[in-house]
Amino acid sequence: MSVEVIKPGLLTTLQDRGRHGCAMLGVGTAGAMDDVALRLSNALVGNAPDAAALEITLIGPRLRFLSATTMALAGAEFPARIGDEKIPMWQPVAVDRGAVLDVGTARHGARACLAIGGGFVVEPTLGSASTDVNAQLGGRALHAGDRLTALAPAVAHGRALRWSLDPRPWFDPDAARPLRLIRGTHFDALDDASRRALFEGEFRVGSDSNRVGFRFEGPVLRLGAPIEMVSEPLATGTLQLPPGGQPIALMVERPTVGGYPRIGQIAAIDLPRLAQRRPGESVRFEEIDLAAAQTRYLERESALDRLIGAIGERLTA
Amino acid sequence: MSKAAALEVAIEPLGDCALLLRFGEGLDAVANERVHAALHTLHAAGLPGVVDLVPAYATLALHYRPEVWTDSNGRVPWRNIAAAVRVIFRTPPIPAPRDDAIIEIPVCYGGAFGADLEALAAYAKLEAETIVARHAAATYRVAMIGFAPGFPYLFGLDPALHMPRRPSPRTRVPAGSVAIGGAQTGIYPTELPGGWQLIGRTPLVLFDAGREPPILLAAGDRVRFVAIDESRFHELAGT
Numbered sequence: 001m002s003v004e005v006i007k008p009g010l011l012t013t014l015q016d017r018g019r020h021g022c023a024m025l026g027v028g029t030a031g032a033m034d035d036v037a038l039r040l041s042n043a044l045v046g047n048a049p050d051a052a053a054l055e056i057t058l059i060g061p062r063l064r065f066l067s068a069t070t071m072a073l074a075g076a077e078f079p080a081r082i083g084d085e086k087i088p089m090w091q092p093v094a095v096d097r098g099a100v101l102d103v104g105t106a107r108h109g110a111r112a113c114l115a116i117g118g119g120f121v122v123e124p125t126l127g128s129a130s131t132d133v134n135a136q137l138g139g140r141a142l143h144a145g146d147r148l149t150a151l152a153p154a155v156a157h158g159r160a161l162r163w164s165l166d167p168r169p170w171f172d173p174d175a176a177r178p179l180r181l182i183r184g185t186h187f188d189a190l191d192d193a194s195r196r197a198l199f200e201g202e203f204r205v206g207s208d209s210n211r212v213g214f215r216f217e218g219p220v221l222r223l224g225a226p227i228e229m230v231s232e233p234l235a236t237g238t239l240q241l242p243p244g245g246q247p248i249a250l251m252v253e254r255p256t257v258g259g260y261p262r263i264g265q266i267a268a269i270d271l272p273r274l275a276q277r278r279p280g281e282s283v284r285f286e287e288i289d290l291a292a293a294q295t296r297y298l299e300r301e302s303a304l305d306r307l308i309g310a311i312g313e314r315l316t317a
Numbered sequence: 318m319s320k321a322a323a324l325e326v327a328i329e330p331l332g333d334c335a336l337l338l339r340f341g342e343g344l345d346a347v348a349n350e351r352v353h354a355a356l357h358t359l360h361a362a363g364l365p366g367v368v369d370l371v372p373a374y375a376t377l378a379l380h381y382r383p384e385v386w387t388d389s390n391g392r393v394p395w396r397n398i399a400a401a402v403r404v405i406f407r408t409p410p411i412p413a414p415r416d417d418a419i420i421e422i423p424v425c426y427g428g429a430f431g432a433d434l435e436a437l438a439a440y441a442k443l444e445a446e447t448i449v450a451r452h453a454a455a456t457y458r459v460a461m462i463g464f465a466p467g468f469p470y471l472f473g474l475d476p477a478l479h480m481p482r483r484p485s486p487r488t489r490v491p492a493g494s495v496a497i498g499g500a501q502t503g504i505y506p507t508e509l510p511g512g513w514q515l516i517g518r519t520p521l522v523l524f525d526a527g528r529e530p531p532i533l534l535a536a537g538d539r540v541r542f543v544a545i546d547e548s549r550f551h552e553l554a555g556t
Contacts, residue, residue: 023369023380024356025524025532026462030485125526136507137526174408185329196475224422230344232462233371233378235335257463259371265332291393293333294383298394301384 001067001118005146009061010101011133014120015113017050019128019138023256027137029236030130031252033111033275036170036304037075037255041115043308044072044092044165046153046227046315051119051127054142056112058278060103060144070117070153075171076109076276092117092315108173109276117153121212134212134253163314169172172273178286179270182293184239186227195223198247198263199287205280206246207279211253211262214274216283220245225260231257237271239264249274269292269300324351324358326406328384328399336399341375344500346472348375349460353537355406356538357413362405365400372536373461374470389401396402405480419539425550426452428515433483433514437497440480449544451475452495452516457502462532467506467524471536474502486512493518495542504534518541520554 001046005012015038018031032038032055035249047053055060061077065071071304075172078211080087080103087093087101089112095101103114113117121128125138142148181199190198197219206215221241234240238250240260250258251264251274266274277283324340331337332531339349347416352372361380366385371378379402426449427434438445457473464470474497482498487510490496494505496513505511506523508511523533534540545553 020368020380022531023371023378024462024536025530026464026466026468027526027531059538063445074445082368126531137466182330182332185331202478228343230374231461232373233335233337235378235380236334255464256371257461262331269334290330290395294395297333297383297477298387 001069001150001152003116003148003150004064004066005063005079005144005148006064006100008057008142008144008146010059011057011270012061012096013055013133014052014122014139014148015055015131016129016130018252019126019130019132019281022126023233025126025158026256027126028132028135028253028256030078030132030211032094032113033252034047034075034113034272036272037111037113038115039304039308040090040165040170041072041113042119042309044074044090045070045117047115047117047119051115052118052122053113054242056103056114058110059105060112062103063101065095065097065099065101069150071101073103073112074165074167074244075112077107077171077173078112079104079107083206086222088164090167094150098106109171110162111250111275112277113316116150118151121149121151132253142275150223155178165307165311168199171276172247175277175281176284177273177279179274180267180283180288181269181285181295182265182290186223186262186301187263189223189225189227189261190225190263192221194219194272197221198309199285203283203285205277205281209279211251213251213254214249214277216247216249218246221247221263227261229261231259234258234262235265237268237274238262251275255262267296268317269293323409324355325509326355327553328402330395332484333395335378335380335384336395336402337403338377338379338402339375339554340525343458345470346372346458349458349472352377352411354410356536358410359402361411364401364405366398367495371451373463380482400477402520404533407459413537417539418423420534421541421543422495422519422521423549423553424453424517424519424542425545425547428547430518430550434516437440437478437480448516450520451478452502453542453544455541459534459536459538461536462534465506465509466526467532469503469523469540471502471540474500476500480514482512483514485490488509490515491518493520493523495519518550520550
């Protein structure tokens with residue numbers, strides 16, 4: 001089974017759930033920016049949640065399927081078609097041998113995952129299929145002419161694929177809803193006006209935002225007094241404040257350590273939502289405490305587990 | 318550090334999927350040694366749901382999966398794992414198997430290999446040969462790996478060689494560049510953007526994802542630089 005890349009789109013990469021356990025080598029996690037979209041697209045074709053899929057960014061690719069298979073798209077809202085046939089998202093779709101899939105320009109959001117039955121075969125780098133674009137680890141963005149191979153689908157599909165997931169809990173097209181932010185170690189070091197501005201002000205996603213981090217333009221945030229800091233470990237979602245006063249949320253290709261004050265942390269439940277924000281869109285932050293953030297996270301994980309289990313039953317019924 | 322004493326640790330959350338363990342402040346070799354002891358102890362403890370342990374200068378991050386740390390009392394995961402970490406550090410740390418072997422790093426100093434050596438000589442008011450002699454005389458300790466895959470931050474730089482970073486970083490620093498940034502010295506493992514002062518270059522490969530282990534230098538290792546000439550550089554580099 002293989003897939004040929006006719007046009008790569010803006011930035012199409014192979015991703016799984018990330019490269020874990022290598023941070024002490026200075027190696028970041030990479031992986032899908034919208035981890036929920038990755039898991040659901042995989043579930044819809046009968047794959048394990050961490051199978052390698054394609055992450056598509058803003059402008060989708062054109063792909064030729066060299067054998068029959070099943071595919072599923074989840075995440076940002078992309079128009080897709082095979083010939084004259086519209087291809088719906090959030091459901092498994094049987095694809096014929098020779099079919100050419102065209103994924104267009106995202107209508108809402110920025111990133112979607114395209115999984116195919118069996119998953120793409122990728123020689124792992126440090127235990128993961130993920131592409132770290134910035135560190136140039138584990139492959140690179142796809143080029144025209146690339147040929148990807150996939151395993152045989154684990155689940156054979158009949159014609160009974162006329163059902164789809166409700167995307168609403170898993171993709172939020174409303175870019176106006178605030179992102180939930182936990183106070184960081186250095187939140188209290190902000191001056192009074194900056195502490196207010198962080199939760200009351202409006203920010204804009206900077207044009208240089210990418211898989212490494214999102215820069216937020218808006219009210220300039222200042223420390224009450226300078227902090228002497230040496231490099232300390234970071235997490236995905238850490239909101240750092242460089243001297244210019246415009247905060248940066250670190251994403252999956254972030255460095256493992258950094259020396260700027262950590263004023264906040266985007267709650268893990270909202271990282272997939274941040275991954276869907278486009279440059280120029282406005283962003284607001286809403287405070288959540290750590291206990292509530294973890295409670296919401298546990299609720300989301302059990303809801304996802306139940307859904308993935310139910311999809312699996314549907315596919316094998 | 319007394320081997321028998323328990324490690325004092327301050328635990329703070331680093332968001333909702335990690336803890337930050339603090340063993341001191343600043344660029345302190347003693348605090349850094351505690352971090353390495355803590356790393357070894359946590360590896361040996363094998364707490365469930367821990368996905369990454371990241372040692373830095375005086376702190377160590379423990380990235381975990383909250384779903385593994387729920388309990389029936391409804392206590393939130395971070396309190397459960399923080400309590401488990403405190404229990405681990407109540408007893409003295411397991412001493413890290415200390416390898417006092419010194420890893421030698423051959424370096425061709427100056428010229429095209431170390432574009433800022435003359436600038437450092439002017440800044441430090443020393444002859445370039447003296448800078449090289451002093452840089453190669455010291456024994457260093459790898460405090461941590463960070464910034465980019467395989468980049469070692471070394472403790473032990475002669476204070477006479479301290480020099481601030483360049484006001485504007487270079488967009489491309491060649492792989493193997495040995496550099497000085499403030500009180501620290503380090504080696505760029507791959508071609509990267511960077512603002513440190515470049516004094517030389519090593520032909521050794523510091524990071525190779527396909528090698529086992531991928532990094533040449535790990536946190537805690539001892540290092541010495543050995544000056545080599547250009548023909549020896551090319552011989553070792555195979556160029």
